[in-house]
Each structure stands twice: as structure tokens, then as C-alpha cells.
Amino acid sequence: MTFSNTLPAPDSIAQQYQDQLFAVIQQHITDAGGKITFADYMNLCLYYPGLGYYSAGSQKLGQQGDFTTAPEISPLFARTLSCHIRDVFQQLEQANILEFGAGSGKMAADILKELENKQYLPERYYIIEASADLRQRQQHTVKTMIPHLVDKVTWLDKIPENFVGVVLANEVCDAMPVHSLQFEAGKISERYIENDGQQLQWCKGELSQPHLANRAAEIQSLIGDCDYLTEVNLAAEGWLASIADCLQQGTIFIIDYGYPQVTYYHPQRTSGSLMCYYQHQGHDNPLILQGLQDITAHVDFTALAQTAIDNGLEVTSFQSQADFLLAGGITELTLSHDDADELLMLQQASEIKRLTLPAEMGETFKVLTLCRNLGQLLPRIQLGDRRYSL
Ligand SMILES: C[S@@+](CC[C@H](N)C(=O)[O-])C[C@H]1O[C@@H](n2cnc3c(N)ncnc32)[C@H](O)[C@@H]1O
Numbered sequence: 001m002t003f004s005n006t007l008p009a010p011d012s013i014a015q016q017y018q019d020q021l022f023a024v025i026q027q028h029i030t031d032a033g034g035k036i037t038f039a040d041y042m043n044l045c046l047y048y049p050g051l052g053y054y055s056a057g058s059q060k061l062g063q064q065g066d067f068t069t070a071p072e073i074s075p076l077f078a079r080t081l082s083c084h085i086r087d088v089f090q091q092l093e094q095a096n097i098l099e100f101g102a103g104s105g106k107m108a109a110d111i112l113k114e115l116e117n118k119q120y121l122p123e124r125y126y127i128i129e130a131s132a133d134l135r136q137r138q139q140h141t142v143k144t145m146i147p148h149l150v151d152k153v154t155w156l157d158k159i160p161e162n163f164v165g166v167v168l169a170n171e172v173c174d175a176m177p178v179h180s181l182q183f184e185a186g187k188i189s190e191r192y193i194e195n196d197g198q199q200l201q202w203c204k205g206e207l208s209q210p211h212l213a214n215r216a217a218e219i220q221s222l223i224g225d226c227d228y229l230t231e232v233n234l235a236a237e238g239w240l241a242s243i244a245d246c247l248q249q250g251t252i253f254i255i256d257y258g259y260p261q262v263t264y265y266h267p268q269r270t271s272g273s274l275m276c277y278y279q280h281q282g283h284d285n286p287l288i289l290q291g292l293q294d295i296t297a298h299v300d301f302t303a304l305a306q307t308a309i310d311n312g313l314e315v316t317s318f319q320s321q322a323d324f325l326l327a328g329g330i331t332e333l334t335l336s337h338d339d340a341d342e343l344l345m346l347q348q349a350s351e352i353k354r355l356t357l358p359a360e361m362g363e364t365f366k367v368l369t370l371c372r373n374l375g376q377l378l379p380r381i382q383l384g385d386r387r388y389s390l
Helices: 012-031 038-047 075-089 106-117 132-145 147-152 210-223 234-246 301-310 321-327 330-335 342-356 358-362
Strands: 035-037 096-100 124-128 153-156 163-170 179-184 187-195 200-205 228-232 247-259 275-278 281-283 294-296 314-320 365-372
Touching: 012 035, 012 038, 012 187, 035 038, 038 179, 038 187, 038 294, 075 106, 075 163, 075 247, 075 321, 075 330, 075 342, 096 106, 106 124, 106 132, 106 147, 132 147, 132 153, 147 153, 179 210, 187 210, 210 228, 210 234, 234 247, 234 301, 247 301, 301 314, 301 365, 314 321, 321 330, 321 342, 321 358, 321 365, 330 342, 342 358
Parallel strands: 096 124, 096 163, 124 153, 163 247
Antiparallel strands: 035 187, 179 187, 179 228, 187 200, 247 365, 275 281, 275 294, 314 365
């Protein structure tokens, strides 16, 4: 199903950006001998310097952008996450935060404000951001929202060698490039992108990486012989392995939309989970609007949990976002206004609904909590723990 003919046409400046990126992609395809993996294509579309969706200057997040994330919906999200962060800090001598893919920077600013109020400021708040443009926006947000805390925040170009503290990734794994696999009449192939002269199109080929063969075999055992398209996110697994390597002590909270493996690779989910977002409209055609639209895929949390175990981390909880936020005390945060402003309370009630109701973000989004060297169980991550499903 494709909805692309209902999408608004880009303006002339956006069109120029798309044309330039299209030329870059064509060149990559030529240089690679006629086709590139979908993962390479997605990487160019999202992160090609100056032209990729996350690397170019357009507004992406929030009402003026293409999609909205939990920290943009309400500061209550970051404030509740701060309660979980405090639980970890209580067990550490050195308290730092490392946030990946900080988007507009709003979550970082809201967390620092909340931790300051609760007298739990970290020594440092590090941000690693794949997009130079977003890094600038984050710097602007931090300067504007928390000018007195600017010195706490440091942007890093790579994962530090050693880290003690809390690692955060909200909607980051879903923005990593995925490999696209096709199962057809018992044969497994990888889907590539080729150029037919004027347009880009899908084509099939051999698996591009040896590791994909093991993953494809696992998927095959779950789906049987049906014809099937799906995705594998090796980038997220590599990313998590690198974090595990640097985390000496502390906790990683991975928050994203996704499923355990048996649901992700359910025989009935025959067309994968690739989605594109352009001006708040979702559709399933990544071969248009290069650099102008977001491209994402759901996260396979079992693969992340397995990577965590393989790299010596403890998988301590797997909750729905609703349970994570309720356990973190999101509803109590709204009661703490003595000078209760009715409008604010109504607004907060509606934000909490968006963040927690099952038909909104509450069930689709999950939180995977991973720990290393913590002496005690984190108290709030037990509510609705579904590790059994991973
Ligand atoms: C969907 S946005 C989410 C932004 C923000 N976390 C939020 O919730 O509003 C994805 C973000 O992850 C960043 N990103 C993707 N892969 C990354 C990586 N490997 N390291 C750091 N940032 C990454 C993107 O540039 C972007 O800022």
C-alpha cells in the first residue's frame, strides 16, 4: 500500500536539496557497480552530510516538522525519566549522563532542570549526535532553556572509552539504517536499490554480510515458508555492543517502538515495518522524497537484549512505556502544583494520555533497561516487566 500520491509536494528549495541528494545516491550506486544495500541507501537518505534528512537544516521534530516524539509532547516525559535516573544515581559514586541522538535537545534540558530541582545534578551530561545540524539546535536549546547549566553539557564525537552513569536513547535505534530481507518460495535474498536511468527501484541480491545469514535463518524458523519482507537492524546491535564496551557501571535505558522477536517476525507481519514520515503523514515508500522524509523501522528488542547479554550486560527489565512512566510517577508529578492552574492540569492530563494510553504511545513504545555492576535492583522497573517475552 502506498500513500505517496496524497503527500504535499516539496517547495522549490526542498526540491533542490532532494535533487542534489538524488545525484549523490546515483553516484554511490554507480560506484558500487549498479546497486547498494537498502541500509546504505537509508544511511545516505538520513545522514549524508548537509543533505540527509537528519543532517540538513529543516525542522524535523514537533508540530512544524514531520513527526513528534515523547520529549516534544511533554516535559513530563523527561521529568519522569529523571526519577528512574535518580534511582541509578543513588547507587553510583560518579553520576554522569550520556544521551544519544538528542533531537532538539529538549529532553536534555528538561532532565537537567528536573535533576537540579531534586538536587541530583550529574557531574556531566554528554550528548552524542549523528547530525551536525541537530547538534547546533541542541546547543541553542540548552543555552535558551538552561543558560546557567550550559557548562554541564558536552557534545562528544565518539563513545568515550570508559563511562559510569546513565545512557539514554529515545527513538534512536529506529533511526538507524536497516537491511531489508526478502523470503520468497523458500529462498532468502537481500533487497538492494538500483537506478533504472531515471528512478530508483528495488532489486534483489545475495546477502551483503555473513552475519545476516544467521539472522535470516532465525527468521526463517519463525515464519516458515511464507513470502515475507522484513528488516534487520545490525547497526543498532553494533551500537549497543560499543556502549557495553565502555559502560563500567550504570544503566542504559533504550526507549523505542518495537517488539520482541516472535512478534517482530510473526508470520502474519509479511511486509516488515519500514515507515516514512513527511509532514506528519506516514507512508511506506522510502524511494521518494530523499532527504526530505524520515525513514524508520521498528526495533527488534530481542536482538538488543541478546547483544546486551553477549556483551556482559544484565537485562534488568522490558516494560511498556506506559508502565515505565507510571512506575516513574508521571501522574504524581502533575499533583505537585500547589497553585494549581486548571488549564495546565488539563493540558498535562492530555499529555499523559498521549504518552501512556495503549492506543497512543503507551503500548507501542517499550523501554529496555540494561545494567552493569549495580548492587541493588532498580525499584521502579519491576512494574509490568515482560522480559519473559523477549
Ligand atoms: C527520531 S530522532 C529522536 C530524537 C530525540 N531523541 C527525541 O526523542 O526527540 C533520532 C535521533 O537519533 C540520532 N541518531 C541516529 N543514529 C545515531 C547514532 N548512531 N548516534 C547518535 N545519534 C544518532 C538522529 O540524528 C536524531 O537526532
